[in-house]
Amino acid sequence: MKKVYMDYAATTPVKKEVLDEMMPYYTTHFGNPSSIHSFGRETRKAVDQARDRIAKTLGTKSDEIFFTGGGTESDNWAIKGVAYALKNKGNHIITTKVEHHAVLHTCQHLEKEGFEVTYLEVDEYGLINLEDLKKAIKDETILITIMYANNEIGTVQPIKEIGKIAKDNKIIFHSDAVQAYGSFPINVDELGLDLVSISAHKIYGPKGIGALYARRGTKIFPMIHGGAQERRRRAGTENIAGIVGFGKAAELANENIEAHNKKIITLRDQLINTLMEKIPYSKLNGHPTKRLPGNANISFEFIEGEALLLSLDMVGIAGSSGSACTSGSLDPSHVLMAIGLSHEIAHGSLRLTVGDFTTTEEVDYVIEQLPKIVDRLRQMSPLYEGVKGGNNNV
Known part of the structure; x- marks a missing residue:
């Protein structure tokens, strides 16, 4: 059976060049970077090199990059760290209703501790209104946390404009850029x-390693206590192989982003346009142009997303009904609900994401299989009775 992976937004395979650089740090170069002997100095040098590589991709200095256990930890640390560090100055945080759960659940946790959180509404495409952001700011506002690009529907927020509003009001601005990193050039000063x-695992690097950029002078409370690692900001023996792999993956992902995106966008648009043409009662979710290069999120009316995913899996196609972190939940996606979809249509949504290893033949295979699957599932739906033969979109 043909196997087609179209869930690159959930995770990516480790590229060979990345794995090749990592392997010696599992065996030969295994020293603890905190040790002063040659084994430790060797791995310390590797950590420093990876930090330099990542800093370069963000247009910043290496001492502003802190390694973490992944994007979720980075989000938690950024939000809780600022909240605890500045609680005597204010207790108000601004975010959106379409953030990743790593942000939303962290904010909800802080609400239980007495912090106030404003969750901005979004429009039908998932974009915030900048005027709503300005109106939400109070004297007590200490943090704005808004994702760069949405992991489910792919919509890209006006980050530069948000950054200017934050700066004008002397408010710290955090962005969850886990999905956007490697897909767009990110210069922290310009934005x-x-x-x-x-x-790392979203850009063909290893799982279990992430990073937080923290501008020098930003007050942020440490979340993990222990040793003096990460300049006393994040304790714990470093994941050397993971850090090395992250550095290489970051370098590869940020080389010639424009040319790389051209191929990905071509495949994405072929997928979206053909499926929308072939399958009636379908709707593209997210902004039509301001979206992640590889993201295609489409709602198909009169079917259930779970049945759709299982049917796709039976013909070898891997997709998603939303965020991988919410799989198994019977509740509709909070992102799809926030952009105004009904429960029924939200439940019939499919996220297909293409990546570096996606081929035109794989896209053609999905285009061949998906319309047949949707039609078969609809034939079993009583809701579809009475509308057969139509060719309208939702």
């Missing part, structure tokens, strides 16, 4: 970013 969360 007005004070804190940025990124992760």
Whole structure:
């Protein structure tokens, strides 16, 4: 059976060049970077090199990059770290209703501790209104945390404009850039970013390693206590192989982004346009142009997303009904609900994401299989009775 992976937004395979650089740090170069002997100095040098590589991709200095256990930890640290560090100054945080759960659940946790959180509404495409952001700011506002690009529907927020609003009001600005990193050039100064969360496994690096960019001078409380690692900001013996792999993956992902995106966008648009043409009662979710290069999120009316995913899997196609972190939940995606979809249509949504290893033949295979699957599932749906033969979109 043909196997087609179209869930690159959930995770990516480790590239060979990345794995090749990592392997010696599992065996030969295994020293603890905190040790002063030659084994430790060797791995310390590798950590420093990876930090330099990542800093270069963000247009910043290496001492502003802190390694973490992944994007979720980076989000938690950024938000809780600022909240605890500045609680005597204010207790108000601004975010959106379409953030990743790593942000939303962290904010909800802080609400239980007495912090106030404003969750901005979004429009039908998932974009915030900048005027709503300005109106939400109070004297007590200490943090704005808004994702760069949405992991489910792919919509890209106006980060530069948000950064200017934050700077004008002397508010710290954090962005969850886990999905955007490697897909867009990110210069923290040009965008007005004070804190940025990124992760290796979204850019063909290893799982279990992420980073937080923290602008020098930004007050942020440490979340993990212990040793003096990461300049006393994040304790714990470093994941050397993971860090090395992250550095290489970051370098590869940020080489000639424009040319790389051209191929990905071509495949994405072929997928979206053909499926929308072939399958009636379908709707593209997210902004039509301001979206991640590889993201295609489409709702198909009169079917259930779970049945759709299982049917796709039976013909060898891997996709998603939303964020991988919410798989198994019977509740519709909070992102799809926030952009105004009904429960029924939200439940019939499919996220297909293409990546570096996706081929035209694989896209053609999905285009061949998906319309047949949707039609078969609809034939079993009583809701579809009475509308057969139509060719309208939702």
